[in-house]
Amino acid sequence: MILGPPEQIDSATRAFCATISPETPLYVPVRPAAASKPAYCFDNSVKYATANGGEAVYGWAVWRWPGRWFEAEHHAVWRSPGGDLLDVTPQAGDPVRVLFLPDPSAPYDPSTFRPNIMAPDGHEDLVREYIALVAQRGAITRTYWEPGMDVLPLFSAEDQARIAPLDARMAEIRTAIA
Known part of the structure; x- marks a missing residue:
């Protein structure tokens, strides 16, 4: 990237x-x-x-x-x-x-x-999908954020299960568009 x-x-x-x-x-x-x-x-x-x-x-x-x-x-x-x-x-x-x-x-x-x-900088469908995945992931991780926090805590098992497929797809897209 x-x-x-x-x-x-x-x-x-x-x-x-x-x-x-x-x-x-x-x-x-x-x-x-x-x-x-x-x-x-x-x-x-x-x-x-x-x-x-x-x-x-x-x-x-x-x-x-x-x-x-x-x-x-x-x-x-x-x-x-x-x-x-x-x-x-x-x-x-x-x-x-x-x-x-x-x-x-x-x-x-x-x-x-x-x-x-x-x-997007262009109209590629994969880029739009990636940006949507980033937003979905952010919606999950932001619930853990608190003022003054340097790093996020460990995610719950349920949220880890929700994040894992998002991360996997984001990695696939980064590889495909590199």
């Missing part, structure tokens, strides 16, 4: 972003801060702002698997006192930049879980 920041902000990328926020997506350089941890962008950005001035800016990191799908992940970056944006959180795959979509309507709230937003 090749999911990373879109290589360009084309019409398909702008259209996906417009379904999430009226703001303009922009590329933000990634330079992880020394003490920052992967997957803790909200804490990392606030701590960096506390130490260096500026503020955390909330929105979405936008990822794309070309020809397959877009995915937006709730995210935060740091805005310097001079107004420049910087992603201080280490990212999977070590991209030099992320596509960031500011969204003032999506501040970080530890009591609110914001699932990733996915949409």
Whole structure:
């Protein structure tokens, strides 16, 4: 799977972003801060702002698997006192930049879980099926989420039985569309 920041902000990328926020997506350089941890962008950005001035800016990191799908992940970056944006959180795959979509309507709230937003990049039936399976799986796993939780607990035997065929089919689809 090749999911990373879109290589360009084309019409398909702008259209996906417009379904999430009226703001303009922009590329933000990634330079992880020394003490920052992967997957803790909200804490990392606030701590960096506390130490260096500026503020955390909330929105979405936008990822794309070309020809397959877009995915937006709730995210935060740091805005310097001079107004420049910087992603201080280490990212999977070590991209030099992320596509960031500011969204003032999506501040970080530890009591609110914001699932990733996915949409097809094209019209392939398998991609649409995969996205539907992700949503089904998320509906099950989100019932286990609680504020402040770092990892999900073990699923009940009943939910494990519901998740297993979803995971198996998702793996088949990823193999088929790779």
